[in-house]
Amino acid sequence: MSKFLSEWNNWQLFVALSFVLICAIGGSAVESDYFIQVMVLAAIYAAVGTAWSIAGGLSGLLLLGYISFFGLGAYVDGVFFTKLGLNPWICIVLGFFSAALLAWLISLVTLRFGLGEDYFAMFTVALSQVLKYILLNWDYAGGATGIYLTVIEDNFWTLSFVDRKPYLYISLIMLVGVIVINYSIQRSRLGYYLAAVRENDQAAEALGINVRKVKTQAMIISGGVAGSMGAFYTQFATFIDPKQVFSLATNFEMLLGPVLGGRLSIIGPVLGASFLKPTQDFLRGWMGGDADALYLILYGAVLAIGILLLPKGAAHYVQIWHRKYYAKTTNEEKQA
Numbered sequence: 001m002s003k004f005l006s007e008w009n010n011w012q013l014f015v016a017l018s019f020v021l022i023c024a025i026g027g028s029a030v031e032s033d034y035f036i037q038v039m040v041l042a043a044i045y046a047a048v049g050t051a052w053s054i055a056g057g058l059s060g061l062l063l064l065g066y067i068s069f070f071g072l073g074a075y076v077d078g079v080f081f082t083k084l085g086l087n088p089w090i091c092i093v094l095g096f097f098s099a100a101l102l103a104w105l106i107s108l109v110t111l112r113f114g115l116g117e118d119y120f121a122m123f124t125v126a127l128s129q130v131l132k133y134i135l136l137n138w139d140y141a142g143g144a145t146g147i148y149l150t151v152i153e154d155n156f157w158t159l160s161f162v163d164r165k166p167y168l169y170i171s172l173i174m175l176v177g178v179i180v181i182n183y184s185i186q187r188s189r190l191g192y193y194l195a196a197v198r199e200n201d202q203a204a205e206a207l208g209i210n211v212r213k214v215k216t217q218a219m220i221i222s223g224g225v226a227g228s229m230g231a232f233y234t235q236f237a238t239f240i241d242p243k244q245v246f247s248l249a250t251n252f253e254m255l256l257g258p259v260l261g262g263r264l265s266i267i268g269p270v271l272g273a274s275f276l277k278p279t280q281d282f283l284r285g286w287m288g289g290d291a292d293a294l295y296l297i298l299y300g301a302v303l304a305i306g307i308l309l310l311p312k313g314a315a316h317y318v319q320i321w322h323r324k325y326y327a328k329t330t331n332e333e334k335q336a
Contacts, residue, residue, distance in 0.1 A: 006326040008319055012266035013183045019270060020172050020179075027168045036164040040236060042277040043171035044229055047178045049257035049269030051225035054185060055103075056255070057263030059218040060198035062117040065124030067251035068131055069099040069223040073230030074245040075135060078147035081234070083140070088159040092231040099227020100220045107216040125248070132246035146241030149234065159235040167236045174232060175270075178225055182266050185221070194218055253280070262313025271314055 005011045027039055048070060056063040073095030080086040080094065106127065110120050136144050151160045161167060185191045193214045196204040201211045234240050244250070257276055262268025 002326075002329065006329075008322060009183060009186055009266065011322055012315075013179065016179050016267050016270050017176060019267075019274075020176055024169060024172050027165065027172075033164050036168055038278055038281050040164065040167050040171050041281075042273050043168070043175050044233055044236075045254050045257055045277050046270045046273035047171070047175045047229050048226050048254045049261070049273050050175070050178045050182050050266070051222050051229070052255060053258045053263045053265075053269055054182060054225075055215075055218045055222035057258060058185065058191065058194040058198065059215050060194075060201075061215060061219065062121040063124055063219070063222070064121040064255070065126070065128040065251065066226060066255060067246055067248070068124065068128040069102060069226035070230035070233070070254070071128070071131060071135075071242070071245040072102055073099050073227030074234045074240050075141060075147075075230075076227070077231035077234040078149070078240050079141050082147055082149065087157070088231070088235050089157075092228045095227040095231030096224040097227075099230070100224030102227075103219040103223030104216065106223075107212075107219045111212045111215060128246050128248070128251065132242045135242040135246070142241070144241065144243075146239060146244070147234070149238040151238055159232075171232065171236070174229065178229075179266060179270070181221070181225065186266070190214065190217060253277075258313075260313060262315030262318075265313065265315035265319070267318070268313050268315035 005014060023039065023043070027036060030036055030039070048066075052063065052066050055061050056066070073092075076095045076098045077088060077091035080091050081088050086094075106124065110123055115123060135141050141147070149160075151162060154161045154163060154166070156166070159170075185194070193204070193209050196207065196209055197211050197214055204214075205211045230245065233245070253276070254273075257272030258269035259272070260268075260276065261270065261272025
């Protein structure tokens with residue numbers, strides 16, 4: 001076991017899965033619907049952040065408008081479930097493929113024409129707002145009114161629960177799936193290609209790596225996972241509108257988790273979202289509706305301090321400790 005955990009990615013996987021298990025056990029003892037809701041949202045944010053780190057971290061793409069994939073998945077579920085009566089579990093799968101298709105189209109346009117980091121980022125942000133205004137004016141999809149889902153009974157098949165705890169368990173299972181995907185990619189040939197492209201795409205191309213193909217694959221996987229999480233979010237929230245699921249504020253809230261936690265790591269997005277989302281909701285609840293400005297100042301201060309003190313993410317310093325600890329352990333075993 002010690003040999004397995006001495007490898008950084010294996011250790012991260014073990015810690016991340018252990019943390020999810022603790023959350024599941026702890027959640028079963030929580031009776032407050034408010035705390036359960038915060039835990040579900042934190043799990044969704046952690047999953048989205050972990051998925052974003054595949055494209056925004058491992059491949060080095062400045063993917064700022066990531067909310068497009070999440071929002072598209074949310075509306076795929078909302079429209080197909082309410083208008084066509086399609087099963088929400090199928091909608092989650094369709095949310096994945098719809099968002100993956102959008103990611104492929106974005107890659108086709110941006111990478112084909114060689115848009116640089118800043119232009120690529122601006123394009124993705126602009127696209128998210130274009131999608132928002134299209135849906136705001138599309139009456140079939142609810143327009144500005146949004147889409148409401150009615151929950152009247154517990155039904156696993158329709159992913160509808162009066163009690164909020166089942167949503168927590170499902171969200172944690174989905175988070176485990178995303179963590180395993182990230183772990184598998186980092187240990188695969190694609191992961192090594194992404195690392196080479198991130199460090200120097202010209203040198204990677206000189207070595208025979210198809211840079212455009214590798215980045216496109218990362219975008220498709222990353223976008224698809226965000227789409228499936230968006231579809232699940234619709235079932236959990238029971239209400240969506242374009243201003244909510246395509247909000248740039250929500251977009252950056254989701255991205256701050258992996259940025260502060262460590263976008264090149266597995267545990268970083270999980271740690272970041274687990275800290276930031278509860279902190280945000282605690283400050284909002286503590287300050288109340290009459291103190292929104294003060295809440296935003298405090299939340300912004302927490303983020304600013306975190307960025308200044310942890311420029312490489314919290315996971316970077318955990319990795320340093322991990323390296324020193326297992327190097328010391330190995331030396332002691334050799335001497336013994």
